[in-house]
Amino acid sequence: MYSNKMFTQFVKCQKSLFDNSFAMMATLQDQGHQMMDKVFEKSPLSQGDSKKMSSYWVDFLKQNRENCKGYVDNGFDKIMDLLAEFEPVSSVNRPSEKASEKASEKTSKK
Incomplete structure (x- = not known):
């Protein structure tokens, strides 16, 4: 009936x-990355290697963040495809209604 739509x-x-x-x-992760870059720019203690390491990890996390989003989107697409395959169930095909129809037919014949 309405279950597929629901x-x-x-x-x-x-x-x-x-x-x-x-x-x-x-957005919060990107802002954190920008703040970290500014700290590395202003800090006299940060060396070139620490900047490279931080840049590597930020790129790694961004790539994995997008991969994760892609996996979840793919899952949602599969669910939507699965729901699209089902046809709505008509109310006439329900067993409980058939039983009540048969019972009403028996009582009307008497």
Whole structure:
């Protein structure tokens, strides 16, 4: 009946929630990276190697962050494809309604 539409709306809502949360997390990480770069620029104690190491780790984390987002998006796409394969169930095909129809037919014949 409406279950397919309801599940589709639920999955879309969860995907939207994930996308917004992920974007907020990515923004906070990017701001943290910018602040760390400014500290390394201003600090006389930081050497070239520490800047290289920090740059390497930031690039590594950004790449893995995007990979993670891709995996989750792929999962949401698979769920949406799975829901698209199901056809809505009509209310006539329900066993409980068939049983009540048969019972009403028996009582009407008497």
